[in-house]
Amino acid sequence: xxxxxxxxxxxxxxxxxxxxxxxxxxxxxxxxxxxxxxxxxxxxxxxxxxxxxxxxxxxxxxxxxxxxxxxxxxxxxxxxxxxxxxxxxxxxxxxxxxxxxxxxxxxxxxx
Amino acid sequence: xxxxxxxxxxxxxxxxxxxxxxxxxxxxxxxxxxxxxxxxxxxxxxxxxxxxxxxxxxxxxxxxxxxxxxxxxxxxxxxxxxxxxxxxxxxxxxxxxxxxxxxxxxxxxxxxxx
Numbered sequence: 001x002x003x004x005x006x007x008x009x010x011x012x013x014x015x016x017x018x019x020x021x022x023x024x025x026x027x028x029x030x031x032x033x034x035x036x037x038x039x040x041x042x043x044x045x046x047x048x049x050x051x052x053x054x055x056x057x058x059x060x061x062x063x064x065x066x067x068x069x070x071x072x073x074x075x076x077x078x079x080x081x082x083x084x085x086x087x088x089x090x091x092x093x094x095x096x097x098x099x100x101x102x103x104x105x106x107x108x109x110x111x
Numbered sequence: 112x113x114x115x116x117x118x119x120x121x122x123x124x125x126x127x128x129x130x131x132x133x134x135x136x137x138x139x140x141x142x143x144x145x146x147x148x149x150x151x152x153x154x155x156x157x158x159x160x161x162x163x164x165x166x167x168x169x170x171x172x173x174x175x176x177x178x179x180x181x182x183x184x185x186x187x188x189x190x191x192x193x194x195x196x197x198x199x200x201x202x203x204x205x206x207x208x209x210x211x212x213x214x215x216x217x218x219x220x221x222x223x224x225x
Contacts, residue, residue: 003153031212042115042202042216043154088153096167097142097209101153 002027004089004102012108019076021087021105029091032065032072033099037086046087047074081109113137115217117203123223129191132220136184136205143180144214145171145188146202154202154216160186161209193224 004025013019023032031050035043047058049065049072056063062075072089089102116135124130136143141162146154157176159167162183171178175194180186190197200221204214 003155033212041218042204044216045213048212090153092212095209096159097206097212097214098156098159098167099154099214101155104151104153 002100004091004100006087006089006102006105008105009103010106010108012110013079014110015079015081017079019079019083019107020073021075021107022071022073023089023091023102024071025091025100026070027091027093027100028069029093029100030069031092032063033090033092034061034063034072034074035088035090035101037088037104039085043088076107079107079109081111083107084109115203115205115215117201117217117220119220120218121221121223123225124193126195126224127192129189130193130222131190132188132201132203132222134186134188134203134217136186136203137215140205140207140215141183142206142209143186144204144206145178145186146204146216148200148202148219150199157188159209166209190222193222195224198222198224 034046037043047063054065060077064073086104090099143160145157148154158171160180178188200219202219204216206214
């Protein structure tokens with residue numbers, strides 16, 4: 001099935017650094033979501049975006065809904081060890097709450 | 112409040128054997144989803160239930176996969192017979208309805224087919 005393109009695929013950063021990742025699609029979405037998945041667990045919702053151009057924060061996380069509605073960005077400020085995990089974007093269009101997930105960005109934090 | 116419960120957490124079987132996964136959603140959640148997650152990829156929807164009705168099963172390989180949610184609460188996903196390519200994590204999620212964005216995921220069942 002279709003998967004959205006996420007970049008970078010993985011990143012290794014120092015604790016305290018800011019992190020940026022993005023997600024692109026060939027299709028338009030009405031909602032963008034960002035999830036985090038820890039090893040052996042299911043994804044957990046971090047941020048939801050509902051309007052083109054919208055900028056939303058959740059603690060140290062900030063996400064933006066791209067103007068074209070075909071992309072979204074996630075920033076993490078001052079990364080800490082518990083930020084380690086895989087971050088997935090997901091787009092939603094139409095009804096039925098059907099989500100199309102991205103390929104994931106794996107974040108590794110060096111102490 | 113208890114989250115989505117899945118069992119077993121891990122399953123190893125020989126190819127051509129049948130296997131079943133069980134999911135109990137969050138209490139009161141009418142919508143239940145089964146996802147397939149291959150290694151290094153995001154989840155892909157297999158089937159969505161509204162109460163006991165399967166309303167979207169377009170991605171479910173019906174020749175070998177089946178699912179049921181008889182009383183509109185817990186659900187079972189079955190594969191018969193399993194193939195090597197079925198090795199993956201099977202995630203269950205639930206939401207209050209199809210109109211709310213927050214899908215709550217269970218920990219998944221990791222299937223290995225030998």
